[in-house]
Amino acid sequence: MSVISLDPGATLAEPRARQLRRVTRPPAGVVLGGGIVLVLVLAALLAPVIAPDSPTAGSVSQRLFNVYTIGHMLGTDGQGRDVLSRLIWGARPTLLAGVIPVVIGGLLGTALGMLAGLSRSWVRNLVMRTLDVLFAFPAILLAIAIGAALGPGIKNAIVSLSIVLIAPVARVAESEVLRLRSDDFMEAARASGARGTTIAWRHVVPNIAPPLLVYCTSLIGLAIVYAAGLAFLGLGVAPPHPDWGGMLDDLRANVFDRPVLSLVPAAAIFLASIGFNLLGSGLRRMLDVREREVAA
Amino acid sequence: MRPAPLLAAEHLVKRFANGVRAVDDVSLDVGAGETVGIVGESGSGKSTTAKLVLRLLDADAGTLTFEGRDLRALRGAALRSVRRRLQLVPQNPQTSFNPRLRIGDSIAFNLTVHGTARRAARARAAELLDQVGVATAHARKYPHELSGGQLQRCAIARALATEPALVICDEAVSSLDKSVQAQVLNLFAELQRDTAIAFLFISHDLAVVEHVADRVVVMQEGRVVEEASAARLWEHPAHEYTRALLDATPERQLARRAALPAA
Amino acid sequence: MNSLSPALRRARRSSAALGEAAAAATAAEGEELLRVSDLTVAFRGRKRVIEIVHGLDLSLHAGRTLVLLGESGSGKSVTARAILRLLGAGAVVEGSVRLGATELTELPESSMGLVRGGAVGMVSQDPSGSLDPLRRAGPQIVEVLLRHEIESDTRRARAHARELLSQVGLRDPDRVLRSYPFELSGGMRQRIAIAIAIGCRPRVLIADEPTTALDVTVQAQVLELFARLQRELNLAILLVTHDVGVARVIGDDVAVMYAGRLVETGPAEVVLTDPRHPYTTALLDALPLPGIARGALRSIPGQPPGPGARPWEGACAFAPRCRSATGACTSHRPPLSALGPGRLTGCDVIADGAPRPGEDRREVSA
Secondary structure, three states: OOOOOOOOHHHHOOOOOOOHHHOOOOOHHHHHHHHHHHHHHHHHHHHHHHOOOOOOOOOHHHOOOOOOEOOEOOOEOOOOOEHHHHHHHHHHHHHHHHHHHHHHHHHHHHHHHHHHHHOOHHHHHHHHHHHHHHHHOOHHHHHHHHHHHHOOOHHHHHHHHHHHHHHHHHHHHHHHHHHHHOOHHHHHHHHOOOOHHHHHHHHHHHHHHHHHHHHHHHHHHHHHHHHHHHHHOOOOOOOOOOOHHHHHHHHHOOOOOOHHHHHHHHHHHHHHHHHHHHHHHHHHHHHOOOOOOOOO | OOOOOOEEEEEEEEEOOOOOEEEEEEEEEEOOOOEEEEEOOOOOOHHHHHHHHOOOOOOOEEEEEEOOEEHHHOOHHHHHHHHHHEEEEOOOOOOOOOOOOOHHHHHHHHHHOOOOOHHHHHHHHHHHHHHOOOOHHHHHOOHHHOOHHHHHHHHHHHHHOOOOOEEEEEOOOOOOOHHHHHHHHHHHHHHHHHOOOEEEEEEOOHHHHHHHOOEEEEEEOOEEEEEEEHHHHHHOOOOHHHHHHHHOOHHHHHHHHHHOOOO | OHHHOHHHHHHHHHOHHHHHHHHHHHHHHOOEEEEEEEEEEEEEOOOOEEEEEEEEEEEEEOOOEEEEEOOOOOOHHHHHHHHOOOOOOOEEEEEEEEEOOEEHHHOOHHHHHHHEOOOEEEEOOOHHHHOOOOOOHHHHHHHHHHHOOOOOOHHHHHHHHHHHHHHOOOOOHHHHHHOOHHHOOHHHHHHHHHHHHHHOOOOEEEEEOOOOOOOHHHHHHHHHHHHHHHHHHOOEEEEEEOOHHHHHHHOOEEEEEEOOEEEEEEEHHHHOOOOOOHHHHHHHHOOOOOOOOOOOOOOOOOOOOOOOOOOOOOOOOOHHHOOOOOHHHHOOOOOOEEEEOOEEEOOOOOOOOOOOOOOOHHHHHO
């Protein structure tokens, strides 16, 4: 999964995105990524309607059917449960564990980043150095550690992922704010006699929102992978409810006799994560459309 | 005796973190309705002086009096309210407007922060644009949709919005093409004639300063080295550095070259 | 400023023919080193191809400085970069650029790399952009001398570098060689960039706004350096600038660009004191010279047409802003026509010596 990265540098290198209004024809990445995300959302919403079988009940006589079996498109798992149905139902915890932590971590991270970016240097140092401590651990290790401390369950997985995502978002937000701070219009706003909070709301938020939105969209892909990782370790959705990470764990034992079948949940995780990443990087390009100015 | 000046700066000092005195014992004053030019090269401390006067930076020593009030002592609401009377036209029009706000909203912002209702502020913004010669329809445009000259007029409109007593122009025409610069300089002249606003006009361009200013302060390495009326400075520069600046103008360079014996 | 006074202008006009003849004679002395013919540059936009420079002819002669004068958006920098083929894949360049007998537009990229910084030296606006901030100045100069095979070994290249730095007027070359770019002032960095540019013994030097980022006193020194090097090395210099003052100080010849075209060319002294195109006139009149009453500057109304909005044929691009425009100006575009040797104008309304629109304003405003 080399496409995903917690490295905020990936967005920092981009010039500040501009002018939502000028969005024209969406690039291919947005269409493809948006398509994948749409399928995922529809699956989650319509799971009771479109899932062919029960995601939790199976019969032992139907264990480990391979993919392309009639009646079980994607085969069955070790307990005879229909993998396709489990995948469809599993879209729910996948989306929840992908989106909610990004929303929570994104809002908290943005708030901290703005606080750091707009405050005096000692406040900035305090906030950012504290976050550095968080950021020093590999994110997945941190998520596992917090998840393990809180215990299994999707709520705890969401909490632990939210905490993990605060630091990277805060870093991006802070650097965006710092870049703004040196802009002339911020000085003009200060000279106008506006309060700090007014300046933050009217001048800072509209300028940092687009790049942060883009970054957070890509982070959803990452959160999905991490959530699957937690579930794989038994720190996610409690069995027997379906979850892609848990399914991966279930089918892992059959990687030699049913190699294709065992890869189905992995492929789903991969696709979902790619989908959000494509959407994110595509959005970045769309928001960055500027007239090609020709220097003279 | 002269009446008390609108702005009086005495013995201003600003040290940077590395100990360098960016502004070193600078004193200057600006009378009501007067235009004072500050000329100097990079590192002369002219822009830092502007920031000290605007309280965008805090001076380390010295006094700043504006409309009879001790500017350096003002905090919070008192400082914010005095900023209505003390405005800025920054150097680069392309970056001095929030790229995500419409021009009209950027101008109205300066009014709404001082309590004007949004609707009234918008109406006033349109009037101001008209006053500086920008079509009022441009109020609905974003900064990148306007040219540098138009934007600089908008920046002037923004500075005028709160009816300031003093407008500080920090290299306000330096980034403009000469043909557009002439438009903006004429606009300044018109404003000087029609309003009682005082200007502190900062530029590296001696010709520009000479054109707009009544009095000129020459700065070098953080210090004021000469102060004189614009005409006198041009004809009888007293300080060596002023002479060096004058000698660097194309006219004097050409004159010097003409004086050389032909090769 | 004295040279712009009306009395002098009138005097110049009467002796203009003499001056032009003399200037043309000097031009003929210098060998033609670089010739740009019918240069057209366009950029591929998302929807269409937009022309930025149209049908441009320039000629550089040994021992002469040609100033390409224009305001932002006129296409002057694009022209300089197009000559050196520095525009990248998005640009469509047509026309011919001949360096002596070599057609640069047809050279393979590998050979072009040796022309740049070799036979044709370059100096850019931002001297720090052409120097690696993380390396000392000395090795950077040495590297260029070795790459272009000016010197065969490092020791001699270092000595040569030292010599070059003294040549560009740096007083303590040894210290400069050991310095990192950030330890040097902008003027010193620009002198180093010039030293690198002349180090490979170019015959042609292309400088794009070389003094714009510098302080005025330093700017004057660097311009004097250009003039001296040109004499000493018999260089042909193409200097791109927006600054009429720079053009007057350094230019032997001047080519004025507006909206992607040449509008007037000729000896700098003549063009900039007795312009025969309304744009050149307006540009000179817009300068805040001493003695002009406040508010009495003659600005050019409106703005130049943006890229994509230019009437290449069928109308004069300057007509909407021109004080002398007649109805004909919006229906046909006069070709560049000769007024005298080496003197061309793209306007047929005031070319014939009719009163210039900016005339006598000093008397009116004073």
